[in-house]
Amino acid sequence: MKRENTFYLLQHVGMYTLIFIVFSPLLLGLTFWQGLMYSLINGVFHFIVDFFTGKLKSRLIVKNEVKYNLAVVLDYSVHLTLLFITFIWLYPNAINVVTFWDKY
Numbered sequence: 001m002k003r004e005n006t007f008y009l010l011q012h013v014g015m016y017t018l019i020f021i022v023f024s025p026l027l028l029g030l031t032f033w034q035g036l037m038y039s040l041i042n043g044v045f046h047f048i049v050d051f052f053t054g055k056l057k058s059r060l061i062v063k064n065e066v067k068y069n070l071a072v073v074l075d076y077s078v079h080l081t082l083l084f085i086t087f088i089w090l091y092p093n094a095i096n097v098v099t100f101w102d103k104y
Helices: 006-028 032-063 065-090
Strands: none
Touching: 006 032, 032 065
């Protein structure tokens, strides 16, 4: 549905961003404000990626299953790459901070 209706896409991105706001400080060792900034930037990127890959997937779902699956892989790859790049770009030293995982 989010491919055909921008309102549903905004709802999807809003939930995604809210979850990142809550969990990024806990899981990535960020302060609340750092997690908020990271989440909002990635929320914008998520909207842009889903908007364009959604259009691409809508065209391919009927025509070619292999190309559709490649578009899904491209979508996931772009999302993960952007998450990694924005984390390293915004907080290059954050990876050295003690995180939730190091406590247990």
